[in-house]
Amino acid sequence: MTFDVIDYIAECFAEGGLPARITGKFVVLRNGEHRVAVFAPRELAVYHANIVERFLAGRGIAGRYNPRGDAFRPATDAWHIEGGGLWDWDRAGGLVEIYGRSRSYGSVELDLLAADLRETGAFDGATVVARR
Numbered sequence: 001m002t003f004d005v006i007d008y009i010a011e012c013f014a015e016g017g018l019p020a021r022i023t024g025k026f027v028v029l030r031n032g033e034h035r036v037a038v039f040a041p042r043e044l045a046v047y048h049a050n051i052v053e054r055f056l057a058g059r060g061i062a063g064r065y066n067p068r069g070d071a072f073r074p075a076t077d078a079w080h081i082e083g084g085g086l087w088d089w090d091r092a093g094g095l096v097e098i099y100g101r102s103r104s105y106g107s108v109e110l111d112l113l114a115a116d117l118r119e120t121g122a123f124d125g126a127t128v129v130a131r132r
Contacts, residue, residue: 005122006055007039020092027051027084028108037113037122039087047071048084048102071104083108088131089123096123099131 009022024041027048040051049065049072056063056074063074074081084102089095098114101107110130117128 001033001035003035003037003116003120005037005039005117005120007122008044008051008054009039009041012041012043018091020090022089022091024087025051025084025102026087026098027055027102027105028082028113029055030080030082031078035082035116037117048104051084052081052105066104081105085110089126091124091126094126096126096128097131098128 009018013019022041024039025045025048026037026039028035028037029052030036036055038051038055040054045051047070049070052074053063053065053072056072056079061074061076061079063072065072083106085098085108086100088097096117098110098117114128114130117123122128
């Protein structure tokens with residue numbers, strides 16, 4: 001299975017540079033044997049659904065929000081949303097903590113995701129840990 005990391009961090013802070021501490025939400029999606037962890041700063045994602053919509057729209061995939069507007073479902077069965085959570089990146093300390101769960105999509109196996117993120121060198125090679 002392949003694993004990729006996408007983040008919308010630079011889009012959010014492009015003009016002012018990255019702050020020393022960034023927090024946000026993430027979701028993990030799967031398309032067959034391809035898994036993707038997508039991270040967005042809290043400034044871009046009120047709900048995990050906002051991340052799902054942005055990610056899928058970037059691939060030309062439509063979908064729709066539920067009536068409450070807190071869950072976005074793809075119009076195709078090709079993409080499955082595994083779950084989501086929260087993250088906190090202390091850039092000065094070189095530490096990323098992933099934790100929690102998405103109310104709309106559920107949780108993911110945080111220890112496995114942390115290991116995958118460390119292996120990819122995501123977050124400029126910061127140490128990634130699962131917070132309990």
